[in-house]
Amino acid sequence: EAQVTQNPRYLITVTGKKLTVTCSQNMNHEYMSWYRQDPGLGLRQIYYSMNVEVTDKGDVPEGYKVSRKEKRNFPLILESPSPNQTSLYFCASRGTEKLYGYTFGSGTRLTVV
Amino acid sequence: DQQVKQNSPSLSVQEGRISILNCDYTNSMFDYFLWYKKYPAEGPTFLISISSIKDKNEDGRFTVFLNKSAKHLSLHIVPSQPGDSAVYFCAAPGTYKYIFGTGTRLKVLA
Numbered sequence: 050e051a052q053v054t055q056n057p058r059y060l061i062t063v064t065g066k067k068l069t070v071t072c073s074q075n076m077n078h079e080y081m082s083w084y085r086q087d088p089g090l091g092l093r094q095i096y097y098s099m100n101v102e103v104t105d106k107g108d109v110p111e112g113y114k115v116s117r118k119e120k121r122n123f124p125l126i127l128e129s130p131s132p133n134q135t136s137l138y139f140c141a142s143r144g145t146e147k148l149y150g151y152t153f154g155s156g157t158r159l160t161v162v
Numbered sequence: 163d164q165q166v167k168q169n170s171p172s173l174s175v176q177e178g179r180i181s182i183l184n185c186d187y188t189n190s191m192f193d194y195f196l197w198y199k200k201y202p203a204e205g206p207t208f209l210i211s212i213s214s215i216k217d218k219n220e221d222g223r224f225t226v227f228l229n230k231s232a233k234h235l236s237l238h239i240v241p242s243q244p245g246d247s248a249v250y251f252c253a254a255p256g257t258y259k260y261i262f263g264t265g266t267r268l269k270v271l272a
Contacts, residue, residue, distance in 0.1 A: 105258065
């Protein structure tokens, strides 16, 4: 089954404790992206990647890092999480056919206390 | 500057009737648009798209209309079913990303 898998689904952590949210896709997609969803703000892009070793900032990159060492994986790293990073996070991927849109993972609900 | 706007945060419709979800945009250079549907505890799923060279695209019960002069698109669901209850996002392509609206929560009443 074609899918984007992200883990964990839920995570509660403390301020300052480094964490990684993993993301993997099995569709051989070139483009991958991380979004966060907050009430009243919709989905905002954090980082994106056009291919292996090619990444760039989205609209809200502060406090986040990413890497794309393999085509299928695109982890999101929070080096020193803060409470304002409490949010619902989605990883997504798409191929070159734009009209089919991104395929999203099921989401990671992160709470930073 | 919100380039894609969904001004109705919520909408309630009776089962069997038409649901109309609206979206406005500001950038006339957008060359296509998409609608996503999101259930609680799940990621958004792609629903339907429309190229800017068309004014209508239909897929089963779902039809998207594009009015370029008004910079407006709408999603029609006919007939609405209880399983259509979800949050709907419209989106437009930015550079290597999609710009999403803030979503409209549709509730279809049985």
